[in-house]
Amino acid sequence: MFDDGQTVVDDQATSKIKLDHVVIRFAGDSGDGMQLTGSQFSDTSAMLGNDIATFPNYPAEIRAPEGSIYGVSGFQVHIGEVEISTPGDDVDVLVAMNPAALKTNHSAVQAGKMIIVDVDEFTAKNLTKAGYAQNPLEDGSLGSHVIIKAPITQLSREAIKDIGLDNTSMNRTRNMFALGMVFWMFSRPLDYTIKFLEKKFGHKPNIFEANVKVLKAGYHYAETLELLPSAFTVLPAKMTGGTYRIIMGNTAIAWGLLAAAEKSGKQLFLGSYPITPASDILHELSEHQHFGVVTFQAEDEIAGIGSAIGAAFAGDLAITTTSGPGLALKSEAIGLAVMTELPLVIVDVQRGGPSTGLPTKTEQADLLQAMYGRNGECPVIVVAPSSPANCFDFAYEASRLALEHMTPVILLSDGYIANGSAPWRIRSMADMPPITPARSPEPGAEWMPYLRDPQSLARQWALPGTPGFEHRIGGLEKEDMTGHISYDPENHEHMVKLRAEKVQRVENYIPELQVDGAESGDLLVVGWGGTYGSLLTAVKSLHEEGRSIGLAHFNYLNPMPRNTREVLSRFKKIAVCELNLGQFATLLRSKFPEFQYLQFNKVQGLPFTVLELNNHFLHLLAKP
Template identity: 40%
Template sequence: MIVNIRFSGDSGDGIQILGNKVAEMFAESGNNIQTFSNFPADIRAPIGSLSGISEFQICFSNDVIYSVNDKLDVLISINPAALRCNLFDLKNNGILIIDIDKFIDREFIKAKYQVNPLDHLHDKYNIIPISITNCVLKSMKNFKSNLKIIKKTRNIFILGLICWMYNKSLNIPLKWIENKFKNSYIEIINKIALRIGYNYSFTTNLLIKSYYIPSAKLICGIYRQLSGNYGFILGCLTITKRSNLSLYIACYPITPASDILHELSKYPNYNIITMQLEDEIAAICAAIGASYGGSLACTFTSGPGFDLKTEAIGLAVMTELPLVIVNIQRSGPSTGIPTKSEQTDLLSAIFSRHGECPLVVLAPKSSKNCFSIIIKAFKISIKYMTPVIILSDGIIANCTEQWKIPEINSINFINYNFLNEKNDINKRNEITLSKTWIKPGTKNLEYCIGGLERNYETGTVCYESYNHQKMCEIRKNKINKIKLDITKTKIIGKNYGYMLLFTWGSSYGASRTVINKLQNECYNISLVNIKYLNPLPDDLLSISKNFVLLACIEANLGQLQFILKSYLLRDIILIGNVYGKSLSYNFLKEKILINMKGK
């Protein structure tokens, strides 16, 4: 059984806190979870306005989940604006819970309703009006406190209500309240609000019954809830332990990547050095300098910041130093919509630099995949002495899911060698074509770096045409050699059939959900997720020859489709959009079936 719940209200109503606590509660109960958070781009949007709505969706089940569903079983809306923004996603006969105290004429005007919307919804939905605001105010009327503070406990009231609806103990949220507020007056009123929400649910007839979702059958181990950004954080911490090298993180704050730098700054004891620079250019140049100095180096950014880093990425390619650049994609171009997600930086990651400037581009397929992919990126970067770009996005960054914590010793040590004896410092590895990493100051191994072209044999500046041709070919062939590290492409479904779907990044979750459903309905369809976007796996060509139709699912207007067309020399159908949200299950299914034509 799979249940989808969405909480919605003003950005000051504590929706994100509520959603995270409910997700933690279901996760600790042994359910599989997927979450999706959506919050306004405006920092201080007018209260009750359509532009200021914050949303948090949770999908929980006793079965495997790949993405949240776009159709909701339960919608909880604190005001009319939240209802207007989310009602179209609620299933017929779905449960709609509202704070009836906020459904007044003044709030209807803000939400651009001409009349009370509830008058026309009773036949379509199971509406449960609750006087949430008055309940918390009346229960705490003896407290000498600002009413504004008491009203902020409405989200905790809803937390108590959810505990009753889905047979969850109050112990987990009570423990969280105690740890967060620690013997303060705020602790007392939040505990009261939690118990009121729970007790209200079974002492009234509004909620006829509660539901029980059994625990998922998980592989034995220790689990935690993990977002994509936190996956990168834990990956960075693991890298320092498995390499015995310091890790230098240089960033400029930008949504949705900022929290990575903030969190990593708490771990100086893990040999991590964090620095917030004055701009994006300074951040990547500082990271290149750290790599030159013999440290692992990484910089996190988003689309606009990635644009600014482009010239310095070319410098990193020319210097042949290990560096990882993580781009948490968001809606663009320019500032775009900072809190919405897209997969629109793929062509920029592969082609945006001037000159012949190839490098590696990887993409995680889920939040928990971020942990392993950043470790993989550092291994490739060191082995081939090249920058590596990781393309995540806002959906992966902020969504959470259950993650089995691996044993630290199961993660292979990151191998590296510094040249520490007099030798030919320009000699390249015959297999990888990479040079050996040199720490500056090593005796008899003086060398210089820069953006000017270098002589293949001496490493000094060289303007000769034949040498430039050779160095461009070396840099290109070095990236192609990385195909040696790419494992056989996994096909989800049969390795032959009518339609093959390609996908990458966050589009994988929704695609996998749809494919599983269609395969169960006996449709002749298979799916391939592409983790290595540059260079592409060699076996894609042979795989594609076994299918009649090829299609590409991505949250853009055809960037991977464009690349695959030139690589496979086949027509490829595009299935995608740039709505800023996870691709819709119904949208994907409809588009696939139109092209399948019953096959």
């Protein structure tokens, strides 16, 4: 029942089918606990040594009306014994808790693959709500899927009828039944989830007992049910040895910032205003005030960055976190930080735009806003993490660059890697590179506010409270060196160029661009930020098939790595792939106009699928 992309081995000893990777999607009402169910499955799999990637896909409504199409919440898990870089395109097993979940998800399930439904929920009323004229389980419209019609509601209630819960509480355990079934199918142990439930519901013994009973009921149901065609085993992946944990992108950003603060000896200050999908960074750092972190939830986006600029002036490692609309509100203040040449990290977890757009969906359409979205000539460093795990590295790197070069840095994450999770080989603090913040002037030294390091052009950082270095800075144009207000035309042009040069010189302090796959040849795929997993999977598989294809994936967007031009020159064709209408391609055209850039763009609030990338690259490779 599996296509060519998967290795199917019949294992006599266990009579289970082994395969190298599998994609499972849990879908239900936004109140059905699908995110929890999915993350329990992925965490358990990671503990067994599988590589994983997850993709939560949920509506903006917290609790949309039950059974409605727009209230469907999904969580996709991709597990494997091979290296997993994306949450997967095609679903091997779909768990649909109601007709609406089936309606919105069944097209992702290829022919021959499995769909498990809670048949009890397929009532006339729910079918109508989902827009089905007839019951798809009965009219044959689903095609050639393996449909498992499990009476999940009924069996869950049966399992806990003696505990004495009310109807609502009983129904809330149904996700555990589905989880139990899938656990059995993939030979996962229950103990991790039981431990989790104990932690979550330990103070409510009857709820805890009910969830465990239903989990086990689902497990045993799957075991004894003849309808299940077979069971599968996914073997552990071959990953670099070390201590791992599962981490979400937003958590990794928060931890990377904590690490940078500790390494640099600076107090961490976060000024922020809640916004989806960035708020988790505020939540996570607020949990860790014991490290001396100050988290300030401000009255608006502007006060968030305003307070961070004040904290930077006073000597902190200052951060503000936001998403696209918030970045727009912060534009003027970013200009102030550019003018005053203060270190500041602005985290933008991109979402679908423009305006309020698609708050819970992913997109890469803030790139040009990050590059140019301010009045005046206003360059900043722009970097982008490319996976949930390396969010840690790039939050750290953004902090390093800000502190060492005395400039704002925009960190462009996105909703996809922010909420996605993956195994992370934990870095120990000893392994992290040093951070040397811009110097403060020596006591008694001759000093001026805009005295610069001759190499990096970073100015010195004199902190309020230090005697002898009282000075005034602000948003008006500065005279070079003294920092006095200056309206002199020559000075203005000089300062504009100096600020640009300072940012450009950062190229001397960042690594060169690496190419995955072919080092030179027919097709260079270019990407940046959160699309790395999909692009790498597609390029690697084509390269392994012997195609002349390589991937140049950018984490440093401004300035770009020194060898960018040289890398671009090694290939016959260049295809820039991004989740927007071509913003990075525009940037490359303006910086390196001697090359031709093909584009592959998608703006659906969704990540690239490997399949669509594969097809497109094959098409490009086939054309003369």
